[in-house]
Amino acid sequence: MRLAMAGALSLVGxxxxxxxxxxxxxxxxxxxxxxxxxxxxxxxxxxxxxxxxARPKGAAVSELEWQLFLRDEVTTRFPEGLTVxxxxxxxxxxxxxxDHERSKVLLLVHADDTASxxxxxxxxxxxxxxxxxxxx
Numbered sequence: 226m227r228l229a230m231a232g233a234l235s236l237v238g239x240x241x242x243x244x245x246x247x248x249x250x251x252x253x254x255x256x257x258x259x260x261x262x263x264x265x266x267x268x269x270x271x272x273x274x275x276x277x278x279a280r281p282k283g284a285a286v287s288e289l290e291w292q293l294f295l296r297d298e299v300t301t302r303f304p305e306g307l308t309v310x311x312x313x314x315x316x317x318x319x320x321x322x323x324d325h326e327r328s329k330v331l332l333l334v335h336a337d338d339t340a341s342x343x344x345x346x347x348x349x350x351x352x353x354x355x356x357x358x359x360x361x
Contacts (some may be wrong), residue, residue: 237241270361272345275314277356278327286353291329298351299331302344306330326356 242249278286299307331348335341349357 268337269334272333272361274331275358276329276352311345
């Protein structure tokens with residue numbers, strides 16, 4: 226038990242360094258350089274998509290199915306980059322019952338243009354569960 230606790234503490238102590246860098250991470254926000262993030266020559270739009278993982282009938286979307294969707298649909302439309310995280314969502318149905326559902330949240334930062342909006346709409350149309358909420 227002590228060995229496990231010591232290992233956990235040493236792991237926590239090492240969190241002060243960012244993964245893949247030797248630069249310490251501080252609590253203060255630091256501006257990113259153009260070399261790290263790229264120059265923004267056009268206005269950018271942040272779109273957040275919430276993909277429900279429950280199907281109306283049948284098994285939930287598996288991690289493999291999500292990864293294939295991410296590879297085949299999302300990355301092909303937004304190859305510049307994206308961020309994904311897992312979430313647990315809930316909402317009140319018309320009958321007052323609160324439903325819960327596992328979700329994947331997809332954050333896209335993209336040009337504010339027709340092509341990007343069409344690409345976002347394509348993702349929503351291709352998602353098989355029909356449960357997608359989008360915010361921009």
